[in-house]
Amino acid sequence: MRNQEVSASSVDALYREADDWHVNTGGETIHAKRLPGRWRRLKWLMASVWLLYFLGPYLRWNGQQAVLFDIPNRQYHLFSATVLPQDFWMLSLLLLFFAILLAVVTALVGRAWCGFFCFQTVWTDVFTWIEQRLEGPPAARRKLDKAPMSLGKLRIKSIKHGIWIAIGFFTGFSFVAWFTDAFVLWQTFFFGQANGAAYATVALFTVGTYVLAGFLREQTCFWLCPYARIQGVMLDKSTLVPAYDEQRGEPRGRVRRDETGRTAGDCVDCNQCVAVCPTGVDIRQGQQEGCITCALCIDACDQVMDKVGRPRGLIRYASLDELEGRPTQTLMLRPRVWVYTGILGLALAGILYGLTSLAPLELKVLHERAPLYVLLSDGSIQNKYTLKVLNKTHEPISVRIGVSGHDRMTLVGADDPVQAEPGSVTPAMVFVKIPRRALAAQQQPIVFHAETRLPSGATAEAERESVFIGPDR
Amino acid sequence: MADNNPFPGENNTGHIWDENLRELKNPPPRWWMIGLWASILWVAGYTILYPSWPVGQEPTQGILGWSQIKEYQSGLEKVAAKRAEFEDQIKGMTVNEIIADPGLTQYTLASAKVLFGDNCSACHGSGGQGNPGYPVLADDDWLYGGTTGKIAETIKGGRQGAMTAHQSILEPDELDTLANWVVQMSETLGKGGSEEGWALFRTKGCTACHGQAANGILAEMPNGDVVTVGAANLTDGIWRFEPGGFESAKHTIMYGVNQPGVAETRNAVMPAFGSTDTGKLSEEDIKKLVVYVHELGGGK
Numbered sequence: 048m049r050n051q052e053v054s055a056s057s058v059d060a061l062y063r064e065a066d067d068w069h070v071n072t073g074g075e076t077i078h079a080k081r082l083p084g085r086w087r088r089l090k091w092l093m094a095s096v097w098l099l100y101f102l103g104p105y106l107r108w109n110g111q112q113a114v115l116f117d118i119p120n121r122q123y124h125l126f127s128a129t130v131l132p133q134d135f136w137m138l139s140l141l142l143l144f145f146a147i148l149l150a151v152v153t154a155l156v157g158r159a160w161c162g163f164f165c166f167q168t169v170w171t172d173v174f175t176w177i178e179q180r181l182e183g184p185p186a187a188r189r190k191l192d193k194a195p196m197s198l199g200k201l202r203i204k205s206i207k208h209g210i211w212i213a214i215g216f217f218t219g220f221s222f223v224a225w226f227t228d229a230f231v232l233w234q235t236f237f238f239g240q241a242n243g244a245a246y247a248t249v250a251l252f253t254v255g256t257y258v259l260a261g262f263l264r265e266q267t268c269f270w271l272c273p274y275a276r277i278q279g280v281m282l283d284k285s286t287l288v289p290a291y292d293e294q295r296g297e298p299r300g301r302v303r304r305d306e307t308g309r310t311a312g313d314c315v316d317c318n319q320c321v322a323v324c325p326t327g328v329d330i331r332q333g334q335q336e337g338c339i340t341c342a343l344c345i346d347a348c349d350q351v352m353d354k355v356g357r358p359r360g361l362i363r364y365a366s367l368d369e370l371e372g373r374p375t376q377t378l379m380l381r382p383r384v385w386v387y388t389g390i391l392g393l394a395l396a397g398i399l400y401g402l403t404s405l406a407p408l409e410l411k412v413l414h415e416r417a418p419l420y421v422l423l424s425d426g427s428i429q430n431k432y433t434l435k436v437l438n439k440t441h442e443p444i445s446v447r448i449g450v451s452g453h454d455r456m457t458l459v460g461a462d463d464p465v466q467a468e469p470g471s472v473t474p475a476m477v478f479v480k481i482p483r484r485a486l487a488a489q490q491q492p493i494v495f496h497a498e499t500r501l502p503s504g505a506t507a508e509a510e511r512e513s514v515f516i517g518p519d520r
Numbered sequence: 521m522a523d524n525n526p527f528p529g530e531n532n533t534g535h536i537w538d539e540n541l542r543e544l545k546n547p548p549p550r551w552w553m554i555g556l557w558a559s560i561l562w563v564a565g566y567t568i569l570y571p572s573w574p575v576g577q578e579p580t581q582g583i584l585g586w587s588q589i590k591e592y593q594s595g596l597e598k599v600a601a602k603r604a605e606f607e608d609q610i611k612g613m614t615v616n617e618i619i620a621d622p623g624l625t626q627y628t629l630a631s632a633k634v635l636f637g638d639n640c641s642a643c644h645g646s647g648g649q650g651n652p653g654y655p656v657l658a659d660d661d662w663l664y665g666g667t668t669g670k671i672a673e674t675i676k677g678g679r680q681g682a683m684t685a686h687q688s689i690l691e692p693d694e695l696d697t698l699a700n701w702v703v704q705m706s707e708t709l710g711k712g713g714s715e716e717g718w719a720l721f722r723t724k725g726c727t728a729c730h731g732q733a734a735n736g737i738l739a740e741m742p743n744g745d746v747v748t749v750g751a752a753n754l755t756d757g758i759w760r761f762e763p764g765g766f767e768s769a770k771h772t773i774m775y776g777v778n779q780p781g782v783a784e785t786r787n788a789v790m791p792a793f794g795s796t797d798t799g800k801l802s803e804e805d806i807k808k809l810v811v812y813v814h815e816l817g818g819g820k
Contacts (some may be wrong), residue, residue, distance in 0.1 A: 426709055
């Protein structure tokens with residue numbers, strides 16, 4: 048242990064405010080202290096990914112909005128791909144992917160989602176940053192809260208709430224912009240010409256953001272959020288979480304200026320870890336439901352350790368195994384990692400396959416059931432089929448229908464190509480005839496083909512198996 | 521009771537059971553009271569806006585003028601307005617013009633499915649697959665012609681088959697020869713009938729209805745329509761009266777079709793659905809049904 052002269056004034060300053068910090072029981076607003084540090088920087092970096100949420104809708108691709116979830120027309124546009132309801136099996140894979148991603152991240156590094164990425168955390172962080180800019184550090188904020196209403200207080204408070212509501216508004220507005228043309232939304236929204244659903248959504252998001260990030264804050268994580276609890280059970284003893292090294296820190300004790308042969312642990316009981324905690328918990332009590340593993344206490348503790356001349360890492364990312372002196376497993380040897388990775392890979396492969404093999408043309412075949420077959424006057428058997436041609440392109444296409452599977456088969460009603468409108472299913476009725484004597488079995492598998500020349504000049508094809516049914520032999 | 525209340529000053533009702541079990545007079549929670557008053561306001565508002573209080577014969581109507589039947593009717597109007605787009609077009613078109621338009625054909629088929637189910641499927645089956653004694657509509661064998669015009673005629677005016685009972689006209693061996701001939705004709709699609717059979721067919725008056733070629737056609741019109749009296753085509757593989765075969769054919773020859781006074785005679789009657797006679801279906805409905813029947817699979 049370094050034996051370094053501790054700056055007396057800095058330690059005094061720490062203890063002066065130590066009594067202000069206590070564990071959150073929900074009865075009052077948490078005014079967390081903001082300290083710089085590497086985790087703080089990482090937190091801003093991760094949070095900045097959310098800028099995509101605000102800017103993404105303005106991205107254009109081939110003259111259209113790059114990502115547009117067009118609910119009224121039942122189409123999702125993702126750059127050049129168009130996803131129709133028929134492709135929605137990919138959505139289940141996407142949900143699987145994110146569910147497993149949440150599980151694997153939580154199992155490895157705890158509630159990293161909660162701490163760095165969750166919109167509740169990020170928006171609350173931004174809201175409190177604004178609060179700090181306007182009202183000052185925590186002590187000043189607490190004082191202002193207690194102060195009687197005055198013109199000055201009213202001015203500061205109304206600016207703060209105004210900005211909060213504005214952020215809430217743009218949160219809602221940006222959400223809506225993913226579902227309708229963003230530029231058109233700007234042109235219509237403020238003149239009362241946008242869809243009623245747009246106004247309702249923006250109103251809901253404005254109020255929701257304002258209340259959740261402005262007032263409920265960490266209470267949302269404590270009492271509202273199911274994921275907080277779900278993730279709690281995904282942790283195990285090998286999960287890396289921000290943790291207090293109890294063996295090194297205890298017994299905690301305040302440093303004295305004239306400290307010489309010290310017997311206490313490394314924790315100087317300055318309460319800085321509690322001070323910076325956005326949920327107001329005490330990390331020294333161990334992993335708990337209120338801890339969103341945002342690692343801000345690591346920054347705080349490291350700073351204090353530097354000040355009092357003790358090594359960093361009293362609070363650090365560590366597993367329970369490590370803190371309790373048990374052997375730790377390397378990441379790659381944990382079966383859990385491989386099982387999760389396998390599922391992630393499968394889901395991702397499925398989505399990639401789906402997105403790359405989005406066929407411009409799809410064919411479905413319904414065999415007529417009443418009657419299953421008809422005997423014609425020339426002694427042949429006729430089956431009736433309803434074809435459903437799905438055109439997933441943006442242009443009308445003309446689709447040629449063919450059939451194979453029996454060499455004496457005649458296709459009736461498919462002389463003219465089916466004119467398939469873009470983004471919709473066009474039904475067509477066709478008949479297939481086979482001479483009765485040429486039928487070898489009661490059921491004859493056949494395959495319908497659909498073929499079209501796309502406006503780009505490429506050929507698109509689709510196939511669908513069906514059956515030809517004849518009389519009992 | 522209040523005098524010997526062992527728990528004075530705690531705001532209880534004074535009812536005490538089992539020495540210490542008592543009921544307190546705490547007010548309900550505020551949120552609960554707010555909910556109660558809000559519900560009362562809601563009821564007041566609702567009964568002013570919507571039909572509610574039973575006063576005399578009719579309940580109060582409510583100032584919004586809403587009623588379930590009005591909502592139902594406005595729903596019907598919406599459906600009718602949506603259909604009008606197609607119905608107006610269909611009104612001015614012939615059946616053949618409708619069939620030439622794929623979009624209108626789709627609409628007509630969907631719309632006529634109900635009509636077919638209500639009026640036709642009892643005899644002809646839900647998909648036009650026929651029933652014993654009732655012709656299949658999905659095949660290409662038409663007793664009275666399969667053009668749209670002929671189909672319309674059949675639906676409007678109905679049909680009544682007729683065939684003389686030959687049990688006392690023909691000798692028993694002649695009956696067997698003819699019945700055998702009918703089976704041969706059916707199996708060979710008109711190419712393999714015996715000479716004796718053909719001779720009987722020609723001399724015993726069968727050609728008058730079944731035609732010289734035994735295909736049920738008496739003459740062909742320039743527009744493709746055929747002149748028939750509804751007699752079966754004997755040169756195809758389809759049997760008018762199930763199950764087909766020797767016994768079946770012989771039965772038909774012996775007892776005829778729709779012969780009064782002949783107990784075993786075949787019945788072949790289709791009622792008229794036209795507006796002139798029984799007045800069951802409108803012109804538009806018949807038009808739709810013609811499209812539907814024509815598109816079942818055998819229309820000509």
